[in-house]
Amino acid sequence: MDRFISFMEKKFVPIASKIGAQRHLVSIRDAFMVSMPMMILGALAVAINNLPIDAFQNAMNSIFGEGNWQAFGGSVWNGTFAILSVFIAFLVAYNLAKSYGKEGTSAGAVSLGAFFALGGANGMSSTGLFVALITGIVSAELFVRLIGNDKLVVKMPEGVPPAVAKSFAALFPAMIVISLFGLFAAILAGAFGIPDIITSFYEAVQKPFMGLANTYPSALLIAFITPFLWFFGLHGANMIDPFMQTINVDAIEKNIAAIAAGDPAPYIVNKPFIDSFVNLGGTGATIGLIIAIYLVGRNSKAYMVVNNLSAGPGLFNINEPMLFGLPIVLNPIMFFPFILVPMVLVTVAYFATKSGIVPPATFIAPWTTPPIIGGFLTTQSISGGVLAAVNVLISTVIYMPFVKVSTLQQIKREEEAAAEAE
Structure with a gap:
């Protein structure tokens, strides 16, 4: 056993430590940690709406009317699970940009634009989760590299508020990144007949992956x-x-x-x-x-x-x-x-x-x-x-x-x- 532990310490632990500190994985993990309270709330609302107890369902229907009481849970779901992929697209890019020492809010906003350029409106809930993760990572990587290019910076005169200067510094990088994602979506739709990237990706990758994981x-x-x-x-x-x-x-x-x-x-x-x-x-x-x-x-x-x-x-x-x-x-x-x-x-x-x-x-x-x-x-x-x-x-x-x-x-x-x- 001592020989095994010594071997693992020398060969395995350094590699595993690097994986555990890998910035993309850390960004994904932290994004889900931030969204966890919303997931708990959304799951609670859905569970209450669908609680399989006839006495409870009948009591709520008699007090509030048939199905009316479920409107609250439905509204909570709309504000949590229904837009989970939107949160993740923003938060992954935000965390990844911050790990590079760049402005996270701009990166998150660009990631949202890129996600919707890919058709994110069709997959704002958990069905678009994988696409949101990929979009957050790719858009942030592109944005971080572009925003460091002096040729793409719109220089503002002295005295301009810092917030305004930051927004103009991100102007061209944001336009380029979102345009690239829009071009990618257009190519998939025109050349390959895939107008709905989210649904197609879900059916091809995410759904089988979940089955394997189960x-x-x-x-x-x-x-x-x-x-x-x-x-x-x-x-x-x-x-x-x-x-x-x-x-x-x-x-x-x-x-x-x-x-x-x-x-x-x-x-x-x-x-x-x-x-x-x-x-x-x-x-x-x-x-x-x-x-x-x-x-x-x-x-x-x-x-x-x-x-x-x-x-x-x-x-x-x-x-x-x-x-x-x-x-x-x-x-x-x-x-x-x-x-x-x-x-x-x-x-x-x-x-x-x-x-x-x-x-x-x-x-x-x-x-x-x-x-x-x-x-x-x-x-x-x-x-x-x-x-x-x-x-x-x-x-x-x-x-x-x-x-x-x-x-x-x-x-x-x-x-x-x-x-x-x-």
């Missing part, structure tokens, strides 16, 4: 990658977040629509699913590790100090104190359970959902929602909370023998240190 092997891969990266001190959740977010919103929308129509939900794997049934207490389901230490690791003072400090944050799925304090990072004994537990939990949750024992996740709860409560909220079902509780129990049982071994070693080290001190 499989059990992909769920297993997600459960493996995140703790594997964290074991080497890399923020695994942040590194795969751009991937999760691109399938997340559309999958939830399709699930809600299918359930409202009386059909089975088409997508099992999404971010709420992973957060509520796999990342219990944080990556590696470390809430189970905390419980295991309380059960079989109480003889080690050092472990108990770390555990007591980690228990509070762990209830809200924050486990950095445990990862670096116990530690789990680069700890050979904890490598196996830290990787195994999420893979077991995702297996249990996937097949429990697929078999219909537990409803699919259709609500985006904040990732800091405590375990078990998160399972109930995301599925809008008591069975979701029960599944989360079962997974907490499973994680505890798997961690216990490793905690026992690790504790014995820690106690031995503590006794040797005490003997040396004497």
